[in-house]
Amino acid sequence: MKQGDTKMAKKDIDWANIGFGYIQTEKRYVTNFKNGEWDKGGLIEDPNIVLSECAGVLQYAQTAFEGLKAYTTVDGRIVTFRPDLNAERMMDSAKRLEMPVLPKERFLEAIDEVVAANNEYVPPYGSGATLYLRPYMFGTNPVIGVKPANEYQFRVFATPVGPYFKEGAKPVTIKVSDFDRAAPHGTGHIKAGLNYAMSLHAIVTAHAEGFDENMYLDPATRTKVEETGGANFIFITKDNTVVTPKSDSILPSITRRSIMYVAEHYLGLKVEHREVEFAEVKDFAEAGLCGTAAVISPIGKIVDHGKEICLPSGMEEMGPITKKLYETLTGIQQGKIEAPEGWIREIKVK
Numbered sequence: 001m002k003q004g005d006t007k008m009a010k011k012d013i014d015w016a017n018i019g020f021g022y023i024q025t026e027k028r029y030v031t032n033f034k035n036g037e038w039d040k041g042g043l044i045e046d047p048n049i050v051l052s053e054c055a056g057v058l059q060y061a062q063t064a065f066e067g068l069k070a071y072t073t074v075d076g077r078i079v080t081f082r083p084d085l086n087a088e089r090m091m092d093s094a095k096r097l098e099m100p101v102l103p104k105e106r107f108l109e110a111i112d113e114v115v116a117a118n119n120e121y122v123p124p125y126g127s128g129a130t131l132y133l134r135p136y137m138f139g140t141n142p143v144i145g146v147k148p149a150n151e152y153q154f155r156v157f158a159t160p161v162g163p164y165f166k167e168g169a170k171p172v173t174i175k176v177s178d179f180d181r182a183a184p185h186g187t188g189h190i191k192a193g194l195n196y197a198m199s200l201h202a203i204v205t206a207h208a209e210g211f212d213e214n215m216y217l218d219p220a221t222r223t224k225v226e227e228t229g230g231a232n233f234i235f236i237t238k239d240n241t242v243v244t245p246k247s248d249s250i251l252p253s254i255t256r257r258s259i260m261y262v263a264e265h266y267l268g269l270k271v272e273h274r275e276v277e278f279a280e281v282k283d284f285a286e287a288g289l290c291g292t293a294a295v296i297s298p299i300g301k302i303v304d305h306g307k308e309i310c311l312p313s314g315m316e317e318m319g320p321i322t323k324k325l326y327e328t329l330t331g332i333q334q335g336k337i338e339a340p341e342g343w344i345r346e347i348k349v350k
């Protein structure tokens, strides 16, 4: 169906200037878990949730979420990027928080239905904007002793978000944090709401001091690089090897995993997924943050208690390898470069 046909008509939104905030859309997906099973589920219109004052999620933060985007490709298809990996990560999060697992196929169908039902909010190709999707699950029944809930709700809503970089990707400045993000053997590897509640004070503090993000070190020894509050690190060595930190308390970013694949199989670069000592950081040629929101944000400067590490790529633009990775991955996402099998899921609008 062409643009301009009634069903594909787009909302009258100034896509370039909407920013990253919640804009309510028309339909969301809901399914409830009760008596040991998920109900049939489906789309609803009510954006509000009525809960017991004693719901497990409100008392003990029993909740996990995911984040992914739907967007329009160069040839006008509406697609999502590797949503099967979001489904699998949500399953891992649910298990670690003693929540029921939503089968992968159901997760994927829920995403497809929400995107199709809100297709007028999927921004057009070239706008830089996307339709952000937020799947999440939480304990709903009253829980007062500390234990898992036995009733849950899984929901997916959609909200259009503007281009992450309005005036090109400017390098960010990062602070080595004195706070820890996740404990060894804790919940750093899952997308649990509690990880983000814990990070709020650290990020508000960093922003007040003029930094864009925190670099968290491994909490046990404070010698190794972990990640930021919402993005993984990639580093480029002076001989063009792509290095990314390995640790059980890092959230396994789908963007980072895709970048490592692209580096190796599309660009022929050497890749290393290994522990990264903070002491090595001063020797890297380029650094970046990766996650769904920005794909890659280049890092210009890392500040460790007043000591500055200035990346040779500078404060004006992305380093050359980072830029190649960014252009290749976004080219794949936008349908300009052939994607590996199974990376792009097309959504049929009925």
Ligand SMILES: *Cc1c(COP(=O)(O)O)cnc(C)c1O
Residues within 6 Å of the ligand: 067, 191, 227, 228, 229, 230, 231, 232, 251, 252, 253, 254, 255, 256, 290, 291, 292, 293
């Ligand atoms: C969501 C998230 C990321 C990025 O993961 P993507 O799958 O690439 O979006 C990285 N770190 C943390 C802590 C996150 O919550």
